[in-house]
Amino acid sequence: MMTIAKKMLLLAVALSLPIRTVPAAKAFAVEGQAKATVRLSGRVSVAGSYPTPKALPVFKNRAFCGPQVVNETLLIGRDGGL
Numbered sequence: 001m002m003t004i005a006k007k008m009l010l011l012a013v014a015l016s017l018p019i020r021t022v023p024a025a026k027a028f029a030v031e032g033q034a035k036a037t038v039r040l041s042g043r044v045s046v047a048g049s050y051p052t053p054k055a056l057p058v059f060k061n062r063a064f065c066g067p068q069v070v071n072e073t074l075l076i077g078r079d080g081g082l
Contacts, residue, residue, distance in 0.1 A: 005050065005074045012044045012082050045080040 055068035076082060 004046075005053075008044065008046060008082060009074055044082045046076050046082065047080065050074075050076055 053071035053073060056071050058065045058067055058069055074082070
């Protein structure tokens with residue numbers, strides 16, 4: 001089962017990817033070729049509370065890092081933004 005955090009992360013990544021468009025000449029058998037550009041912008045935020053992720057164990061460089069490090073897989077700001 002996919003957690004809310006993973007779904008939000010996938011949505012954020014999907015929104016940041018460029019959108020490919022099909023030239024009008026290929027889509028509608030018209031003469032010439034149309035160029036289209038799409039720009040998508042927005043804000044991804046988390047509604048409600050999000051549990052603090054568990055710390056990650058350190059397997060190498062424990063002398064420098066310690067036994068655990070902060071899990072920064074999904075960072076949420078004070079305003080709920082990713």
